[in-house]
Amino acid sequence: xxxxxxxxxxxxxxxxxxxxxxxxxxxxxxxxxxxxxxxxxxxxxxxxxxxxxxxxxxxxxxxxxxxxxxxxxxxxxxxxxxxxxxxxxxxxxxxxxxxxxxxxxxxxxxxxxxxxxxxxxxxxxxxxxxxxxxxxxxxxxxxxxxxxxxxxxxxxxxxxxxxxxxxxxxxxxxxxxxxxxxxxxxxxxxxxxxxxxxxxxxxxxxxxxxxxxxxxxxxxxxxxxxxxxxxxxxxxxxxxxxx
Numbered sequence: 001x002x003x004x005x006x007x008x009x010x011x012x013x014x015x016x017x018x019x020x021x022x023x024x025x026x027x028x029x030x031x032x033x034x035x036x037x038x039x040x041x042x043x044x045x046x047x048x049x050x051x052x053x054x055x056x057x058x059x060x061x062x063x064x065x066x067x068x069x070x071x072x073x074x075x076x077x078x079x080x081x082x083x084x085x086x087x088x089x090x091x092x093x094x095x096x097x098x099x100x101x102x103x104x105x106x107x108x109x110x111x112x113x114x115x116x117x118x119x120x121x122x123x124x125x126x127x128x129x130x131x132x133x134x135x136x137x138x139x140x141x142x143x144x145x146x147x148x149x150x151x152x153x154x155x156x157x158x159x160x161x162x163x164x165x166x167x168x169x170x171x172x173x174x175x176x177x178x179x180x181x182x183x184x185x186x187x188x189x190x191x192x193x194x195x196x197x198x199x200x201x202x203x204x205x206x207x208x209x210x211x212x213x214x215x216x217x218x219x220x221x222x223x224x225x226x227x228x229x230x231x232x233x234x235x236x237x238x239x240x241x242x243x
Contacts, residue, residue, distance in 0.1 A: 053182035064125040120217025123224035136171040158206045163222035165201035
């Protein structure tokens, strides 16, 4: 676990993280030093990430817009230590102020987020920020979808391979999901429309846990790599199902 209260505190390598964002200017924060002195101005931990996905998206979106180079370096890194370094620089929460999202007495918004969610939302923001005009074309299905970056995500291998399969063979379906607000009813509807394709791409013997935020994260990251770091076209490993 990592815990942040205005800064990154490193812990277990990329297991999960807790992010915090300042909700008041630095001058106002000075009055909050020591909760015994002024208990009405102490940092308050809000609800879990799963209950406030839109807030997490705004926090990561702010960080990516301020440090796009570090966001790209974070996802490009294939060494775990390098990736940790890049995300620590990327997520400097004191630079992002969200006072309108918190109680007036709060000096920080604090919540937990897994490495996989941070990666997926970073990828989604970068995709939207790029505004690429060239549409990705569907590719033929393959038997296997190994990628080097899968080792960094902390997701189950089957989930990353499924997401990579969808990004290769039906990228427009992921784009439809990413056009919706995280955690909203439109997101659920778009994921339900995608469900048959998930069944095609998911390996036999596996089941999805049904958490939309986690699935959205995996799909966004797979689409990011398909868009900016595509694999060389395969010629031999095709499935009979595509014929």
